[in-house]
Structures are given as C-alpha cells and as structure tokens.
Amino acid sequence: MLGSPWCRGRFRDAGFRLTLPRQAILNVFIRNPKHLSAEEVFLLLHKDYPGIGLATVYRTLDLLTQMGLIFKFDFGDGRSRYELADETIKAHHHHLICTRCGRIIDYSDFAEKEKKFIKELETELSKKYKFKISSHQVHFYGLCEECQ
Amino acid sequence: MLGSPWCRGRFRDAGFRLTLPRQAILNVFIRNPKHLSAEEVFLLLHKDYPGIGLATVYRTLDLLTQMGLIFKFDFGDGRSRYELADETIKAHHHHLICTRCGRIIDYSDFAEKEKKFIKELETELSKKYKFKISSHQVHFYGLCEECQ
DNA sequence: CTGCATGCAAACCCTTTGCATTGGG
C-alpha cells in the first residue's frame, strides 16, 4: 500500500506531499489494525521516528481522515480514535465498548444482515430528511466479560 | 414530572438531595427537548438562575446520567450532549449529524423495524462476546439539506 | 528554489477538582 504508486498518486492528486511522517503514520495503522488514539500513534511512532511531533500526528490524522484513508471515531471517553479505512471497515464492522474498562471489541459478524438493514435505513432517511449520508457508526455500550 | 413524588423519591432512594439547581437543570431539559451541551444548559439556566455555576451543571449532568434520567451522547464535535431519557428515547430515536454545520436531526421513524433489528443483534452479540449490553447509539453522518 | 509541512511550545477548549461556604433533610 505504502510504496505503491497508488498511495503516492492519492496524495499528489489531492495536492498534498507524501512526506516521511505521513508515510510513517500510515504504516503505524497498517501494522496495528486497532482503534488508535493520537497519543498511541505518537508513542508507537516514537520508537522508530523520535523526531516526529505530536502536532504533526494530529495534523496528519486529520489529513488522512479527510482523504478517506482512515476513519475517525469517538467512543465518548474524551479522546478520538482512528482506524485504517480498509475492507474491514467497508464490511461494516462495528463496536462494543466496555463502559468500565474502556475495552473496545470489534465485530463484523452479522455483516450481511446488518449491511442490508443499514442500507435500507439510509435510503429511507436520505429521502425523508433530504440528508446526504456519507457514513455511520453503531456503538453498543455495556460491560465486557471480565468487568461484569 | 418535577414536583411529583416520583421525582423526589427517585432522588431520595438513590441517596441524593433534590436541590434547587438539580430541579432547575431537569426543568431545562423538560422545556428544551433537544441535545443540549453543558454550556447550553448553563446559558439557558442563567436567565432564571444566574447563581448556578458551570461546575454544578457538569456535576448534575453526570448525576442525572448515572440516575438514568438523561442520556449522554457524543457526536464527535468535542463536547458532550445530553437529552431527557423519556419515551422519545425509549422509542429508539437516533440521529443524523451534519458534518458541515453540526445540525442534529432526530428520527424515530422506522422505530419498529429498527427496534426489532437491534434487539436481535444485541442478543446475538451478547451471546457471542459475553458482553452485557446496556445501551446503544446509531449515528449517521453526512450533509443536511442546506449544506449540500 | 518555493512554499507546503514540520517541530516546538504556547494557546485553547471542554471538563474536572480543591476548598471554603451554603442549605437540604
């Protein structure tokens, strides 16, 4: 994904430069398919690239989100989390959030059923509220196995 | 709702005092059935009760959330929003959020279909992930009619 | 070369907390 002309082209076409920090940050997501906070990205990055600052991480996360390469989530714990926008996401994977320990569980089961349902709902909502829907989030809150 | 023995009892049973600020804040939600941020509650309150401080608003919002009288939402704009936990919510009303102007549209259409779907999904998820689900949020992001 | 991107630190914004004071039960 990274060295590929696709990635470079994606940046060039959008009028952005493919810099080292941007490549490195994208790499963090490729190697860590998780819901990373800005600080987590910064720390993971710091091992190999101690020179990259937190501000750059925030600016890059914002850029990548705008470019659609990553998705931004807010689980209500006061910090944003980001995730690579790959097939996993496209397959409508959603989240279970433990309100006690903060653990986040992905699930992509029931994807077909869910996809169909969401699709229908989006169509109806778009029509009724003249709303152009571009994305959605489904969060279930509760207690994970250990916290019960 | 407010003067009712029900409300007072609800506080007493939980070991809390039904103070003037708490009544006033609950009243704000009753009169403004919207997704209010802490600051909005504070400002609405300020007209009639200029003495009530922002910290008390935050503390009370937290208390009411724990008591289940209001719900807390996070739409990703960096501030929490709160809403009265009345029948409207119980009827599974969800949200469309405009990513440009921040407008939030409630919808409670398709409630039956949705309720059934969510219920099924919750059951399956609970079983598979041993997760005790207590609430859920469904957010659709996009552009409202005016912002398109 | 030219100007976008970066690093650093300060600024910002929302939220929480410490502490003396108030008022509900």
Next chain:
DNA sequence: CCCAATGCAAAGGGTTTGCATGCAG
C-alpha cells in the same frame, strides 16, 4: 445541626495554532 451540594477559581487533558525552520516537488 450535619454533611452533601454548591460556587468559584484553578488545574487537567486532549487538541489546535503561531512561527521559525526544513524538505518535497
């Protein structure tokens, strides 16, 4: 009366911004 609840101001934590410097194109 007593202790939970309040108000105020200060602190906290995540995110953004200003500005001089660096590097991609």
